[in-house]
Amino acid sequence: MKQPIGVIDSGVGGLTVARELMRQLPKETFLYLGDTKRCPYGPRSEEEVRAFTWQMVNFLLEKNIKMLVIACNTATAYTLTELQETLNIPVIGVIEPGARAAIKFSRNKRIGVIGTEGTIESKAYPNALVAIDQNIRVNSLACPPFVPMVEDGILSGPKAEGIVSNTLQPLKEMNHIDTLILGCTHYPLIKDLVQNEMGSHIQVISSGEETAREASLILAYHKLLEKGNASPVHEFYTTGDIEKFRLVANSWFEEPVRILKSVQIEHVPSSAY
Structure with missing residues (x-):
């Protein structure tokens, strides 16, 4: 069996x-x-x-x-x-597999992390990233609207695009990361929306x-x-x-x-x- x-x-x-x-x-x-x-x-x-x-x-x-x-x-x-x-x-x-993947792809050692409030507050990703490479700089952003949006099946269309755009605006204003970790397993379901919003120059990483x-x-x-x-x-x-x-x-x-x-x-x- x-x-x-x-x-x-x-x-x-x-x-x-x-x-x-x-x-x-x-x-x-x-x-x-x-x-x-x-x-x-x-x-x-x-x-x-x-x-x-x-x-x-x-x-x-x-x-x-x-x-x-x-x-x-x-x-x-x-x-x-x-x-x-x-x-x-x-x-x-x-978390650790996602951190390793991000370090592998990042060229300038500046990595963004988006996740739930709990994940961001835990500092689990910055800790995992710095444990591998102390020169890594991390910008983190909690994205509370994303999980309810995905759970409700809002994965595309103007409403989803608006939520993603408004939520990611603070991270876009930082404008120096080259890699972004999707620090929640719900987020790959809206990966294309995130990629479009952040731009093609950003490497978006999901840990799956x-x-x-x-x-x-x-x-x-x-x-x-x-x-x-x-x-x-x-x-x-x-x-x-x-x-x-x-x-x-x-x-x-x-x-x-x-x-x-x-x-x-x-x-x-x-x-x-």
């Missing part, structure tokens, strides 16, 4: 990481849990984020996962170390690809890579509105979801934790 990999997020944003994981690890089975009912996590206290994250983790541990991917920057900032020290399975987050690469390396190191040839059956869970979740999932996965007809999206009430 295949042992799955668990992926958790505060909502639909982690689907951007899950898609990259599935692309790079096509033999693996994934269980995705998005806490859409209590999203966004950004404005919440560290204690709330830690409690909610542990509830999601415990739900997936009952399904015998072999690895946990925290596809939420806020949850990564507040719980990664604790989870790594407590659980007996590999646990990875999205680097996170998936790290997951593959860790699985190989622990000899946990799936070797069978049976097609994986992924499961998607949400604590909130099933149809809204399904709509975003289908729009993001597009062809892979149509091919994987066995994908299941189930409702998980918060009380079930």
Whole structure:
């Protein structure tokens, strides 16, 4: 029996990481849990984020996962170390992989970070960047409107463009970064809007690809890579509105979801934790 990999997020944003994981690890089975009912996590206290994250983790541990991917920057900032020290399975987050990717692409060592209030206040990205290269200069900006916009499926059009333009204006006025980290896994769903607003001279980084690469390396190191040839059956869970979740999932996965007809999206009430 295949042992799955668990992926958790505060909502639909982690689907951007899950898609990259599935692309790079096509033999693996994934269980995705998005806490859409209590999203966004950004404005919440560290204690709330830690409690909610542990509830999601415990739900997936009952399904015998072999690895946990925290596809939420806020949850990564507040719980990664604790989870790594407590659980007996590999646990990875999205912040360090994103930081490494940004440093790789930056030419002038000036990097911007956009994220939720919680992620920005935690200073997790500046700490991760400077830990790698002390010469890096970081400009951070909290973007509270972005997660609700994505969760509501507002991914394009004049309304979305207006929200993105107004929110990013303070960062544009700084005008010296050459690389921008999307410090929330919801943001790749509006990456084109962000790119258009910031300009083609800015390298926009999402952490999904680097996170998936790290997951593959860790699985190989622990000899946990799936070797069978049976097609994986992924499961998607949400604590909130099933149809809204399904709509975003289908729009993001597009062809892979149509091919994987066995994908299941189930409702998980918060009380079930």
